[in-house]
Amino acid sequence: MNGETRLPFDEMMADAGDVRRAYAGYRVWFDGQAPRQLRRKSAEAESLFRSVGVTFNVYGSDDADERLIPFDIVPRILSAAEWERLTRGIEQRIRAINAFLHDIYHRQEIIRAGRIPERMIAENAAFLPQMIGVSPPGNVYTHIVGTDIIRTDEDDFYVLEDNARTPSGVSYMLQNRETMLQMFPDLFSAVRVRPVSDYPKHLRRCLAECPPEHCTGRPVIAVLTPGIHNSAYFEHAFLADQMGAELVEGQDLRVDDGRIAMRTTRGYMPVDILYRRVDDDFLDPLNFRSDSVLGVGGIMDVYRAGRVTLVNAPGTGIADDKAIYSYIPEIIRFYTGEAPLLPNVPTWRCSEPDALAHVLDNLKDLVVKEIHGSGGYGMLVGPAATRRQLATFRKQLIAQPEIYIAQPTMCLSTVPIFTRRGLAPRHIDLRPFVLVAPHRIHISPGGLTRVALKKGSLVVNSSQGGGTKDTWVLEE
């Protein structure tokens, strides 16, 4: 809405052409580099990614070829103070989300208090009745979260999405840093950047802090992947490897003597904690989708009996659903008694007639999203849409308003990318990675910065031509 009237906020350059403080050290280094050398490094980065195999498969593309997410060599930098502010806001939000999940699957106080309409839960496909009355080990629902943050001005950060199911991208955060360290070692002695490489250790520790009750020794941890054709397979293998956990598929597991067990060369061996990268629907063909070959028949029953920890807990989707999203500020107030530290992006729920009318009147200025969509699919970006796309979406909105929300077109901040012609600003967002243990929350300093490589584009999704950047948080 405000995007057309003023220039986007650039995180490196102030309006007067001065370099902002967080970027001062980097800029000095950058100005000392020969452009030709940087161009070579840029190509080198790509071959590094290829040989490590950091690739993703694109759904719906004809060739089964693996693609690289383009990597840009200019880091995105946050000051210690900015980061501190973000972490406090994210922590508050995630504490509230876990309290909400516990409540919604137990007494539902928030509904009784009239703060969320009952139909938002009862009619929601992400609500799992099988979870009612179940308390997960350590009472943690979302062990792993990737909170999407956007910035529009010096002090204006917003949460765009909560990603509380099975967020991906952390392997890119780690690989981006490794690549930068390998290509520009001198840069890291010039600027003091907080390290992220201990993420797998923290992940393992956080998971191990929520063992099932019977488990007293060192828990056996496994990562459940849908397999090598999944778009995030590289990440599943990478995390299992880095954590020293087993990487399993549904066909490696079965229910054995009331527990989940994996088929090893010496027979079946129990698993205590399963970091599953398989969606709820596919987790258990006996309890959910019967056509699923990715899950384990009966795993939900083992889980409900408290004999295995599933990470994240089933049913967390109810908290990151795009319709519930609009209630998160309310959820924060209800469970923490505090005002939200990080605001939401204003959101119209198209299920409400007044909101729908507003959305239809302002369609060309708005972003419309499907409540259950992700990855930039099923989405309308009003200002960039053709008249025909607008007309199609209008029809869909009128036909099924309840599956949509709408938001103003936020003018995402920019950071330069390195192009053949030098530095050029592009829009970015940020996904910090959060780990939740029973009594603490750990946020890796930085996260994944996604960047829309096309000039002027606001769509940062890798499936739609986005790239990534190394993300720095400066030491004090």
Place this chain on the structure above:
Amino acid sequence: MPLLGKTAGGLYWMFRYLERSENTARLVGAGLRIALTRWSSGADEWSSIVSTVGARDEFLARHRGFDSTFVVDFMLRDRSHPSSVISLVEAARNNARVVRTALTREVWEAVNETWMSLKDVLDSPIRPRDLPMILGQIRRQSAYVRGAMHGTMLRNDLFDFARTGTFLERADNTARILDVKYYVLLPSVVHVGAPIDNVQWETILRSVSAEHAYEWLNEGDPDPSRIAHFLILDRRMPRSMAFCCDKILDNLRHLEADYGTRMPSLDMAEGISAQLSNRDIGEILEDGLHPFIQTLISRMNALGCQIEKDYRFTA
């Protein structure tokens, strides 16, 4: 650390496929050599090479005759042929992806790079003048993967499964070469005054990259029974049946010691080993070379199936 049955199986197959791709390249190399030096027997040799990989019918369904261009294309870059080098390298890499957590970074990068570089050169039809270079590249890439594996992988059960796959595949390959060519090694075909440099013998030796090793060990004239001995019983020869069988036995015994359980596959391997020990090549030839080889092939096959079962490669 427990080892998933799937992972053990993935490693085993990854190394079987890599070994097979290397052997396919070796066969093509032998064919090329014959075609260049004995042009009159070229088509026959190409045809027997296709038979050796057991793909005669598949080949004839696609091509009219055993023209070298067709055979080279079929053996190296035809994706619809599961035993072409490109299909095998791709299958090996897919297995490597499945077992990625069991591989060192070096081994993974070696396999991944092998796949990337071969995909690149095998993407378009091969010009005859590039063939020697491409075969060399395939050979170098396999050596690279093997080197990375020997230099970086722990000598634990993972290693045993990888090696078992390698040697079962290699034994199978040598046996297939003998199966297709056994008749040229029969005493009955050696007539007095027969040409000393029998082209068939040369193909056999070249197919296992051992023409010089053979000469070095057996000064003087090539002799069919010595060649048979060399490929079947000679334990110095790293592609002989006896050598491969010893290696399989070693690895299965390691697994027995490691797991503290004796599996039926070890009994079977010992049985095959007995068939190859204290034997005289003359006796084998007398009893019939062809049935001897066919028995070996089927026992090796059965051993592979038993290993898959014993160690729960699949559910």
